[in-house]
């Protein structure tokens with residue numbers, strides 16, 4: 001097998017890397033942390049997926065990236081294969097999004113299926129690969145440290161001895177299975193045998209015969225009792241028949257006696273009713289006599305012959321004529337009443353009229369008197385008013401006279417007062433001006449006089465001498481005098497005017513008094529005129545009222561006379577009405593009598609009818625009783641017949657017979673029940689025994705079958721045992737062969753690379769335990785070796801395994817690339833040369849491809865190809881570079897490499 005090419009995207013420190021690999025030895029080198037181990041891991045991961053990782057999938061995804069792709073192309077047995085895995089990170093979880101393997105066998109998809117295909121192709125699982133082909137950094141001793149059992153499993157698997165173990169296991173499983181079935185069957189067989197023995201002990205057939213004899217005995221007894229039972233039943237039935245007949249007769253006799261009693265009672269009852277009917281007939285007779293007498297009396301009172309001949313018709317005619325007469329009288333009374341009422345009303349009306357007229361006259365006179373009195377008062381008040389008007393006129397004249405010597409006429413005072421007031425205001429203003437001027441002049445003068453007294457000019461304050469202003473003082477004094485004169489004059493005028501104003505104000509008030517007096521006088525005069533007209537009207541009215549009163553008084557007389565006349569008429573009618581009423585009452589009495597007669601006649605008829613009916617009823621009942629008496633006779637005869645038929649002796653006999661039979665029947669039922677119970681019990685037992693006999697037969701059959709099966713299973717078990725043993729021997733034989741070869745090869749290889757001769761030989765025993773022997777014969781555990789020795793031992797062991805694989809397996813040996821990550825760590829330089837030799841040896845053994853991570857110069861120079869890994873310190877991303885020609889290796893590059 002050979003890796004051809006590995007391509008990485010976002011795998012750990014690689015962003016995008018592509019490395020082609022050749023056969024032969026490839027050394028990968030570079031600085032620490034550059035990504036060398038990661039390259040090898042990528043190849044391992046491509047083959048085995050997540051199983052190849054120590055941790056989880058996300059450790060391989062470049063930090064911060066979403067997706068990692070790893071692709072590996074390789075050849076195996078001359079065919080090309082490739083595997084592609086794509087890992088996606090989602091929400092911090094990485095999972096395989098794609099996993100495809102292509103090759104001659106077709107395409108396989110899915111992580112599990114791809115891994116299974118790789119495992120079966122390489123005949124190595126992850127663990128085996130790590131143990132055999134891939135020596136991871138620091139794990140050089142893994143194989144030595146593993147326990148012998150693990151080592152054994154691994155080596156057996158590699159050499160395909162595992163299969164034999166599987167076959168042996170299967171044979172063992174089959175043997176155990178068969179053994180279990182055989183034991184089960186054996187158990188079942190013993191159980192059946194036990195049951196059979198038990199059954200035999202019971203003597204089932206003897207028991208069956210005994211029960212059968214007993215059963216036939218019981219059947220005979222039952223038959224006998226049943227016959228006796230039938231006889232007893234018959235005798236009981238007969239007795240019962242006799243008793244029933246006797247009972248029937250007794251019942252009939254009781255019924256007959258009952259009927260006789262009832263019939264007698266009914267006859268008596270009916271007789272009582274007949275007597276009552278006879279009594280009632282007598283009563284009717286009495287009443288009839290009474291009613292006939294009454295009828296005769298009434299007829300006599302209305303003068304009708306008591307002759308039966310068409311009495312009804314005659315009475316009817318009389319009633320008719322009486323009714324007519326009553327109607328006539330009633331009409332007459334009604335008419336008379338109407339007339340009477342009319343006169344009564346007339347009289348009343350007239351009297352009322354007379355009263356009305358009388359009161360009207362009285363009222364009128366009273367009103368006239370009152371008016372006359374009012375009139376006197378009014379006249380008096382009128383003359384008083386006239387005097388008042390005269391007084392007013394005189395007053396007005398007096399007031400007008402005051403204007404005679406006044407400056408204004410009546411009515412002009414207001415206007416004049418305004419003129420005077422205006423003049424007075426102007427005078428006032430002038431006076432104020434004058435007195436202000438005067439004060440002014442006087443002040444100037446006194447100022448000038450005091451300046452002059454001080455010898456200074458009063459005008460300019462200069463020295464008096466030669467001042468042009470001194471002469472002015474005199475002028476000023478003259479002007480003051482003028483002003484004083486004018487002021488006195490104007491003050492006099494002002495006083496006069498003020499007096500005028502006072503007088504005019506007085507006139508003004510007089511003027512308004514005159515005005516109001518005149519209007520009062522006019523009003524009063526008008527009122528008086530109206531009053532006078534009123535007085536005339538009243539006088540006329542009084543005259544009228546008195547006239548009307550005397551007219552009414554004369555009418556009153558006439559009305560009273562007429563009323564008396566009307567009352568007289570009404571009285572006459574009343575008398576006539578009384579007469580008619582009397583007549584009407586007489587007629588009604590007669591009509592009543594006639595109606596009573598009709599009633600009495602009806603009564604007589606109904607009484608006669610009733611009498612007849614009563615007689616009929618009485619007769620019917622008599623006849624009915626006659627019939628009943630006949631029936632009574634018959635019943636009495638039947639009674640004596642029945643009484644004669646009874647035979648007490650016979651009945652007693654029948655009763656005894658019945659009792660005996662009944663007692664016997666009760667007994668026999670019990671006996672029979674006992675017998676039947678016994679019978680049922682025995683039959684149950686018999687059934688049980690027969691069932692057991694059947695079971696016994698079945699058990700015998702089963703016993704035969706089971707013993708046949710058990711012996712067959714026994715021989716099968718022996719065969720399986722043999723098979724298992726065969727696989728075991730085969731494997732241990734084969735393993736022994738392998739171990740021998742492996743031990744030989746290990747010794748050869750170890751001798752080759754370990755130049756020291758401290759150790760005589762290495763040993764691998766049947767359980768793959770490893771032992772190292774020193775020259776002096778002492779034994780050592782490989783773990784006790786030094787670090788370097790252990791590394792060499794381990795490499796030798798791996799090499800030996802590879803050799804064994806190459807020789808020992810038919811067909812295509814898996815031979816995966818040998819991958820060594822830092823194998824030189826524990827080796828001194830001499831041994832590195834031996835390692836190189838070992839690698840060459842491996843190559844010649846058929847390991848096509850060897851990948852080594854190392855810094856060792858010797859190893860580098862022995863390489864067929866060199867791969868340089870570099871990491872960009874700024875991006876932390878690594879790149880790989882493959883140098884085709886090892887001879888051209890840059891010396892400087894080698895110098896910087898150092899781990």
Ligand SMILES: Nc1ncnc2c1ncn2[C@@H]1O[C@H](COP(=O)(O)OP(=O)(O)OP(=O)(O)O)[C@@H](O)[C@H]1O
Pocket residue numbers: 011012013014030031032033034035036037038039058059060061062063869899
């Ligand atoms: N998921 C990841 N994303 C990015 N970088 C990673 C991731 N996992 C590991 N690395 C880095 O990848 C680098 C490669 O480590 P690796 O073990 O391959 O280096 P090396 O060359 O074998 O070193 P040494 O010579 O010390 O063994 C390390 O520096 C590590 O920090």
Ligand SMILES: [Zn+2]
Pocket residue numbers: 032033036037137
């Ligand atoms: Zn490393």
